[in-house]
Amino acid sequence: xxxTLKEVIKRAGGATSLARxxxxxxxxxxxxxxxxxxxxxxCPEIERLTGGEVRCEELxxxxxxAFVRRMK
Numbered sequence: 001x002x003x004t005l006k007e008v009i010k011r012a013g014g015a016t017s018l019a020r021x022x023x024x025x026x027x028x029x030x031x032x033x034x035x036x037x038x039x040x041x042x043c044p045e046i047e048r049l050t051g052g053e054v055r056c057e058e059l060x061x062x063x064x065x066a067f068v069r070r071m072k
Contacts (some may be wrong), residue, residue: 002033004058009048021049037062 012018015026022028022042032038038046040063043056054064 004054005033008054
């Protein structure tokens with residue numbers, strides 16, 4: 001996940017740009033790396049931002065994304 005998230009940050013133009021997109025601080029983005037997962041509520045937007053190249057399952061394995069996807 002760490003490598004994937006670092007790639008997302010790079011593609012977004014840096015942690016500051018990604019943080020700005022979500023209306024949070026860059027420190028919060030770096031905390032995702034430390035925690036080892038992206039908060040579940042942020043994953044779908046990151047998946048959209050990457051055109052599906054980075055899936056929610058890669059960002060947060062603690063969530064049953066198959067179940068969440070069925071609920072849509």
